[in-house]
Amino acid sequence: MKILYQIAIIFALCLLGEVISTLLPFPFPSAITAMLLLLIALFTGVLRIDHIKEKSDFLLSNMAFFFIPAGVKVMENFNLIIPVWWQFLLIIIISTVLVFLVTAWSVSLVIRFEERRKAK
Numbered sequence: 616m617k618i619l620y621q622i623a624i625i626f627a628l629c630l631l632g633e634v635i636s637t638l639l640p641f642p643f644p645s646a647i648t649a650m651l652l653l654l655i656a657l658f659t660g661v662l663r664i665d666h667i668k669e670k671s672d673f674l675l676s677n678m679a680f681f682f683i684p685a686g687v688k689v690m691e692n693f694n695l696i697i698p699v700w701w702q703f704l705l706i707i708i709i710s711t712v713l714v715f716l717v718t719a720w721s722v723s724l725v726i727r728f729e730e731r732r733k734a735k
Contacts, residue, residue: 621670624662628652 632649
């Protein structure tokens with residue numbers, strides 16, 4: 616029964632994100648809206664981690680399955696990608712390097728904040 620409760624919470628946040636994204640006057644991904652709602656709910660204490668822990672752990676451990684439809688769609692439209700493959704490769708390389716740099720900067724920033732907090 617606890618799993619159903621956790622699934623209901625996650626689906627309710629997804630539905631609310633979909634509604635909010637539909638009502639916005641500009642296009643905005645509903646998945647991002649739902650994640651922001653989840654973040655707000657966790658920060659405000661409306662939700663606690665244990666309210667969604669088991670289901671979110673399950674989803675994270677099986678995340679690879681969510682990439683299968685996107686991969687199939689890419690393979691279906693491969694003839695459209697062939698003329699611009701080098702542009703995709705360039706975007707992938709640049710975005711990967713940027714993600715590495717931003718992640719390293721974020722981790723170093725968090726480590727500095729933690730060291731300052733422990734020093735006090």
